[in-house]
Amino acid sequence: SGGSGGSGGTTAPGAAGDVKIGMSVSTLNNPYFVQLRAGAEEEAKKLGVPLTVTDAQNDASQQVNQVQNFTSQNMKAIIVNPVDSDAAAPAVKAADRVKIPVIAVDRGVNGAEVAQTVASDNVAGGKLAAQELAKQMGEKGKVVVLQGVPGTSASRDRGQGFSEGIKAFPNIQVVAQQPADFDRTKGLDVMTNLLQSNPDISGVFAENDEMALGAIKALGAKAGKEVKVVGFDGTPDGLKAIQAGTLAASIAQQPKLLGQQAVDNAVKVAKGESIQKVVAVPVKVATKENIAEFTG
Amino acid sequence: MNQEILRVEGLRKRFPGVLALDGVDLELRTGEVHVLLGENGAGKSTLIKMLSGAYHPDEGRIVLDGRPVEIRTAGDAQRLGIATIYQEFNLVPDLTVGENLSLGRPPRRFGFVDVKAMHRKAKELLDRVGLDVDPRTRIGSLGIARMQMVEIAKALALDARVLIMDEPTAVLTTSEVEKLFAIVRQLRDQGVAVVFITHHLEEIAQIGDTVTVLRDGRSVAEVPANTPENELVRLMVGRPIDQQYPRAAEEPGQALLKVEGLTRRGAFEDVSFEVRAGEVVGLAGLVGAGRTEVARAIFGADRYDSGQVEVDGRRLRPGDIDGAMAAGLGLVPEDRKGQGLLLGADIAENLGLVTLGRATHAGFVDRAGQRTAAAKVAGQLGVRMSGLGQEVRTLSGGNQQKVVIGKWLLADVSVLILDEPTRGIDVGAKVEIYQLINSLTASGHAVLMISSDLPEVIGMSDRVLVMARGRLVGELPADEATQDAVMALAVAEVEGTRVQ
Amino acid sequence: MSSKTRVWLSENGALVALVVLAVALSLLSSDFLSVSNLLNVGVQAAVTAILAFGATFVIITGGIDLSVGSVAALSAITLAYLSTTSGLPWPLATLIALAVGVVCGLANAALIAYGKLPPFIATLAMLGIARGLALVISQGSPIAMPDEVSHVGDTIAGYLPVPVLVMVVMGVIAAVILNRTYVGRAMYAIGGNEEAARLSGIKVNRMKLVTYALSGGFAAVAGIVLASRLASAQPQAAAGYELDAIAAVVIGGASLSGGKGRAFGTFVGALILAVLRNGLNLLSVSAFWQQVVIGVVIALAVLVDTLRRRSAN
């Protein structure tokens, strides 16, 4: 039922100028989402459609407000990058009532039907991170986890994937899990503190690259040598760190591609074309070996 | 009638660094006005605050109707029939007169505040004290004397058996004092016991029946109110004072302060006068005559619409305090709590405030030097304190006033405007301040003194200017300035226009 | 202009700013002045406004309540947890959720009145504690709200959104409490001059308990409205809303030093914030610039008010 939300039947195909699209990004305080937006904006420019991007500042209700405001503006399609998968449902329903198709990007929406979900699987990503970290640690040693903002779905899913994945390695022990709020400074401070009580760790999983980069700062010369750090997102700074050898790996989500795909499909659905229900943008483990694929 | 209603035995109260009360006894009878007399810091306010539930004694007991009572909160005191007018106002500036009058016990209907009844009651109370203001007026917009009248009305509202008044007349002019005394007499005749604190000795014989003298936290004597003033002074200060107003007039020099045609619509109009070097000029008038407004405008604290001010030949820009000070002008404001003091700061800090700029070299303040200067002036004024580090908030009212004056004395300005300078100051200390005024004029400075204390204006001024309804209505040389003459001028203008 | 109008205007300066803002937006965007959009604005203002009504009580007493956002989240999580996970009937769960808000407020007040803690510190501590408890109870995951309660987020008869209704009701309650009850008048007295209030026989500590309890209770209502709109209680909901709530109160004419403030002013303050965010979305202002514009407009709105008031004097 890909075209279920298609209301743009009356729009003459080709008159792309009429297709206004609104996009609510969960936050722009994170380079990952800045990239997602950049991908979306590039694609919109290419297709010649006006795209409005708003920043929900990680606040689910602000996001609902923004989607409501989009409906007031007669957007032809709405892209939501949910702050929270559950909390986005009412926003989607509101759009549904006035028959505007919604595309969810990066995170899914629970409890409401969207026209399409463009996402990479955070739980799967967490598992991949566990496997890659284990591999680089020689499947043994102590690990600490730097958690994102407690209670956010990204933190939940990545953390869950990681703990499931790491269970497969009986010789790896998670000795501490502490929140650093997806923030580089906090990553640095928390890692510094954890090193006091756990000087003998050999692995770190950070639920995003920002915290991973903070942790690398804290680890100093140990990063990439005695201690392997795995991040998440594959941001430009993260990829640079992989090239430098300080970051062992990052679960690259290709945020630009997510943004591109979302806009591409939003324009299609607005024009009444039918689209796939799910677009899975692959997560990839970025390591020193395959870094060229990402930086190109 | 006159049976004992309240007795205080061996009351003791210690604050950090001071023994404020050191065993005070007091006996209060129905239908009497009992005057508490004592120097600044003797412990008068502390004593009455223990009767009103604001403080709790460390030792001693309070006996009401023959039974010992515990007064822990203001509510307790109210229930026991004790109402108090504090030395410092206890009004809420942002609320209306009506609300302040029923503060803490507004009339209610069906659980909701009955605003109409509140204003009706307020009107009655205001009429009783003869205050002509709308109950809907914000307290903050009233002058200080009107606030005092509201405080009095507020205490009357309680219908108390014991009414305590801590220096109610300090900010009132003669006519309000008259009104107040009429009310007090009426209450006394109804059998209310009144505790009355004042530093105006002449009031004692007028209104009092008995006097208890406090010295250094101890009750040293109980005497009848008709005891001669000299004797009272001796009991209070420990030595007699030969001359209450020791003005030593100088030959006036050139005009240091020239005010011409000063006008602010609605407040004062066409005020012109000058004050010459070596002169003390008094500014008298009824409450609300606009004296304070004129003084503030001259100093640059408020704007004015037209007219001009010159100090020592330099014309001042309106609203420029800094310029006024640079030209050598100073103002001791009338409201010490609101405009004079940093209540949370210590004495040294307050005394050094006006001279802060002068004590600064290359941005750095010579705090040691400031402290030395502060210690000197505090000694001159006889500020009763545990040390220069004492918080001003915890000083007695009179001693706070001395600090406000002291900081300007340190500034050594050529023209000093004093607005109610001796408000709440004891006789002994007043003389000290008058001596300081004398030495100011002796060294060629000029003083403009606003005061509602008529004997003081008359006793200390070389010339008296009288204001009424925002205008200067007359000028009297020292030898013609009698209380009657001044009042005649102050009232004449008013009577024709005020609607009662 | 009659003097009465002038007085009224000077007391409701924020309203002038709101009107100017609304007129400007309706000129700039044709979408702004539609009924549906205005109702959106109402809905979007609701949570902040309800929190701000509660904060108004506290600010009038001269205090501050930084915990309102966290308490809102904790109450909503409690409701959702008790009815969904523990299977309590929803009316009981709702009552308990409201009680949780009130208890948080009482805890704040106890620290402030009896522990003599500065309100900033006491409520900052509660900000952390309530948020932490919300996370602990929910294990960090959102919990679905019971359907019956979620209707609070719905629309009646197809156009009247319930959150707007709740906001108006809470606003009226706040106004009545402030203007007509003993507690309300005591709040002004305490904020205006605490010592005078105490010496006039007002039981200051007890009044503070009531004040902060009201703030907590209002926060609980706000939390329930918020969770109902999202049909799920989020442990991180309303994070940072305390600053918005306080801003609404201050824009509405209250003073953080106490003694001043009105429910209607607060309402207007909350509307200004909501209109501003709505307008910037409608005008498609870039995300980065939005914060700048919001800052500038807030400053201007209050500036216009203070300048007008000064020139009136």
Added chain:
Amino acid sequence: MSSKTRVWLSENGALVALVVLAVALSLLSSDFLSVSNLLNVGVQAAVTAILAFGATFVIITGGIDLSVGSVAALSAITLAYLSTTSGLPWPLATLIALAVGVVCGLANAALIAYGKLPPFIATLAMLGIARGLALVISQGSPIAMPDEVSHVGDTIAGYLPVPVLVMVVMGVIAAVILNRTYVGRAMYAIGGNEEAARLSGIKVNRMKLVTYALSGGFAAVAGIVLASRLASAQPQAAAGYELDAIAAVVIGGASLSGGKGRAFGTFVGALILAVLRNGLNLLSVSAFWQQVVIGVVIALAVLVDTLRRRSAN
């Protein structure tokens, strides 16, 4: 106990709380009391402490500065942008970054002193404006700091961290300004009674300009230290730090109604917050409970202080 000691203790109550906290943590965790860990605490306190020193000036005058975190970020982004992207020499870029902080402070002060805006509103507006500008300049992405400046985040001679050094220097500057200069004494006077200060010839408006400019300047320094530690300037750096900074000042004994506060107290307040966070990490307290514990300990720390002070009287 001699009376001098008693006075000193009652003025430095927060210190007692800090010592108790430190002793408790050293008993609970063997890792706490190592030199390296204590230096870590120092480094982690540095940014908050520097921001808080600036906020101390403002709070002493009876104001509040909510913009410090945003201004810190804007200054750091400016530095990084100018030197990395625009290729300006780093000393010039650093000077401009400091100037940006000062200008933000002056803008706050102008709104407050001449526009008569409540400090809460003026600085809340600046919070949004400065953050927005930081995002606009950086396009939302971190910018690398010039290497020369990044040394501010390093360690001298292998053990002395430069951020700690900067914190101490800024603290001493703050203490000297407050205790020894005209501006400092004027701040206390304005906070104690603005009208009395004005009538005593203090140029209140001009002093407010200086006060907020200092706060902005200190924020710029904090921002540079923060960015140096990470070797990159983040547009979202120091978000929410304003509450931490104000908390540090209040825990350190200042009153939000003005007239009171000391640089040393603020320093201790910032240390308490840093020790607390460090200790919770060392003890591996669960993420959800951390906020609860921080809240409880902050309340307890100040409570112990106020109760002790009361019993002393």
